[in-house]
Amino acid sequence: xxxxxxxxxxxxxxxxxxxxxxxxxxxxxxxxxxxxxxxxxxxxxxxxxxxxxxxxxxxxxxxxxxxxxxxxxxxxxxxxxxxxxxxxxxxxxxxxxxxxxxxxxxxxxxxxxxxxxxxxxxxxxxxxxxxxxxxxxxxxxxxxxxxxxxxxxxxxxxxxxxxxxxxxxxxxxxxxxxxxxxxxxxxxxxxxxxxxxxxxxxxxxxxxxxxxxxxxxxxxxxxxxxxxxxxxxxxxxxxxxxxxxxxxxxxxxxxxxxxxxxxxxxxxxxxxxxxxxxxxxxxxxxxxxxxx
Amino acid sequence: xxxxxxxxxxxxxxxxxxxxxxxxxxxxxxxxxxxxxxxxxxxxxxxxxxxxxxxxxxxxxxxxxxxxxxxxxxxxxxxxxxxxxxxxxxxxxxxxxxxxxxxxxxxxxxxxxxxxxxxxxxxxxxxxxxxxxxxxxxxxxxxxxxxxxxxxxxxxxxxxxxxxxxxxxxxxxxxxxxxxxxxxxxxxxxxxxxxxxxxxxxxxxxxxxxx
Numbered sequence: 001x002x003x004x005x006x007x008x009x010x011x012x013x014x015x016x017x018x019x020x021x022x023x024x025x026x027x028x029x030x031x032x033x034x035x036x037x038x039x040x041x042x043x044x045x046x047x048x049x050x051x052x053x054x055x056x057x058x059x060x061x062x063x064x065x066x067x068x069x070x071x072x073x074x075x076x077x078x079x080x081x082x083x084x085x086x087x088x089x090x091x092x093x094x095x096x097x098x099x100x101x102x103x104x105x106x107x108x109x110x111x112x113x114x115x116x117x118x119x120x121x122x123x124x125x126x127x128x129x130x131x132x133x134x135x136x137x138x139x140x141x142x143x144x145x146x147x148x149x150x151x152x153x154x155x156x157x158x159x160x161x162x163x164x165x166x167x168x169x170x171x172x173x174x175x176x177x178x179x180x181x182x183x184x185x186x187x188x189x190x191x192x193x194x195x196x197x198x199x200x201x202x203x204x205x206x207x208x209x210x211x212x213x214x215x216x217x218x219x220x221x222x223x224x225x226x227x228x229x230x231x232x233x234x235x236x237x238x239x240x241x242x243x244x245x246x247x248x249x250x251x252x253x254x255x256x257x258x259x260x261x262x263x264x265x266x267x268x269x270x271x272x273x274x275x276x277x278x279x280x281x282x283x284x285x286x287x288x289x290x291x292x
Numbered sequence: 293x294x295x296x297x298x299x300x301x302x303x304x305x306x307x308x309x310x311x312x313x314x315x316x317x318x319x320x321x322x323x324x325x326x327x328x329x330x331x332x333x334x335x336x337x338x339x340x341x342x343x344x345x346x347x348x349x350x351x352x353x354x355x356x357x358x359x360x361x362x363x364x365x366x367x368x369x370x371x372x373x374x375x376x377x378x379x380x381x382x383x384x385x386x387x388x389x390x391x392x393x394x395x396x397x398x399x400x401x402x403x404x405x406x407x408x409x410x411x412x413x414x415x416x417x418x419x420x421x422x423x424x425x426x427x428x429x430x431x432x433x434x435x436x437x438x439x440x441x442x443x444x445x446x447x448x449x450x451x452x453x454x455x456x457x458x459x460x461x462x463x464x465x466x467x468x469x470x471x472x473x474x475x476x477x478x479x480x481x482x483x484x485x486x487x488x489x490x491x492x493x494x495x496x497x498x499x500x501x502x503x
Contacts, residue, residue, distance in 0.1 A: 007427065014375070017341070075405075095404070250345065251352060255352075
C-alpha cells in the first residue's frame with residue numbers, strides 16, 4: 001500500500017460521522033457548509049433532475065466546480081462518469097479533494113472502471129454488495145458508498161445494499177480458510193482482500209450511505225445499519241426548507257442513537273422532496289445497475 | 293469518585309483513531325458527546341474532522357461552553373488535532389474563533405487541497421527522540437503565536453504544533469500513524485500515568501479493531 005493511497009484513505013476517515021451534500025451552485029454550497037456538511041458534491045444537476053430531464057449526464061462544467069470550490073473551506077467532491085478517466089484527469093487538474101466515479105452519470109465505459117491507482121487524487125465509488133465494493137477497492141478506491149437509488153428520495157435501495165454488504169461480510173467471517181477461496185471466486189474478489197475483511201469484520205475503508213436519503217430518520221437508519229457517514233443528494237435542496245433540513249440531518253448523523261434528539265430535529269422541516277417509489281421504476285430507469 | 297481519564301470528543305471525525313491510540317497507551321478513553329461527560333476528563337482530545345461541522349455540533353448541547361468552563365475553572369487540559377486545533381485557537385483567519393483556548397492565529401487549509409496533503413518524519417526533543425511519521429491532511433497552520441504560547445514544531449515555515457500550560461494544538465494527525473509520542477506526551481501533561489499496551493504491530497485499520 002503506497003503512502004498516497006494511505007493519505008487518501010485518511011481523508012475519508014476524517015469525514016466519518018458526517019454528511020456530504022449535493023450542491024449545484026456557490027450559494028447552496030455556503031448553505032451546506034453553514035449547516036455543518038463535512039464536504040460538498042459539486043454538480044450541475046442533482047440526481048432527481050438528471051432522472052427527470054434524461055439525456056447524457058456528464059462531468060459538470062469546470063467553471064461551476066471552481067466557483068463552488070472558491071465558496072467553501074470544506075472538501076469539494078465532483079463526479080466523473082464510470083470509466084471516463086479523462087474526466088477524472090480534468091477533475092484532478094482542478095485540484096478538488098475527491099472524485100466520485102458515479103453511476104448517477106451516464107457510463108462512459110460499460111466494461112472498465114477507471115484505474116484509480118494511476119491518480120494522486122482520491123476516489124469514492126458506489127457498491128450494491130461486497131463484490132462490487134471489493135472490486136472498486138482493488139481498482140484503487142479510497143472510500144466506498146452504497147449506490148442506493150439516487151434521485152428517488154426512497155431509502156429502500158440504500159438499505160438493501162448495506163444489508164447485503166453486512167450479510168456477505170458475516171458469511172465471509174463464518175468461513176474456514178479453505179472455504180474463502182470459493183467465496184472469492186463466487187464474488188469476483190481477491191483472496192488477499194477477503195482475508196483482510198474477514199479479520200476486520202468490515203470493509204477496510206470508510207463506507208458511507210448514499211442514494212435516496214431524504215430525512216434525519218433516513219440518515220440515522222443508515223448509521224445504525226453500520227455506515228460511517230451519509231451522502232444526501234437531491235434530498236436537501238429539493239425540499240421546502242433546505243437549510244433547516246440540512247442542519248437536522250447533520251445532527252441526526254452525529255446523534256443517530258438518540259431517538260429523543262431525532263424526534264426533536266425532525267419537527268417542522270417543511271415539505272420533503274416529493275420522491276419516487278423505487279419499486280415503480282422500470283429496470284432501465286435504475287441507476288444502481290450501472291458499473292458492477 | 294471514579295478516577296479521571298482522557299476524553300475524546302466523539303461528535304464527528306477521527307475520534308476512534310484517537311481512542312485506539314489511547315488504549316495502546318494503557319488509557320481507557322471516554323467518548324464525549326454531552327457536557328456532563330467532561331466531569332470524567334483530566335484532558336480532552338478534540339479530533340480531526342471538519343471544523344465547521346464540529347463547531348455546529350458543539351453548539352448543539354452547549355458542549356462548547358462546557359469545554360471552556362472545564363478548562364478555565366477545573367483545569368482540564370485540551371489537545372486539538374487538525375480541525376480540533378482550529379477550534380482551540382484564539383484567532384482564525386477569515387472567521388470568528390470558536391473555543392478561544394490558546395493564544396495563536398491559525399489558518400485553515402494552509403497547504404492547499406487534498407493533493408497537497410503530505411507526511412513528514414521528524415524528531416522533537418522532549419516528545420519523540422527518534423524520527424516519527426506525522427500525517428498532514430488538508431492541514432491548518434499557525435500563522436503567529438503570542439503571550440504564553442510556545443512553538444513546538446515548524447514545517448514548511450509554518451508552526452504546526454504549539455502549546456501553553458493546559459492546551460496543545462497540532463496541525464497533523466499522530467493518531468493516523470504508528471507514533472504514540474504525542475499521546476504519551478499529552479497523557480503526562482494531564483498528570484496521568486501511561487504504559488505500553490499495544491498488543492501487536494500497529495496498522496492503519498487499528499481503529500476498526502481497538503477504537
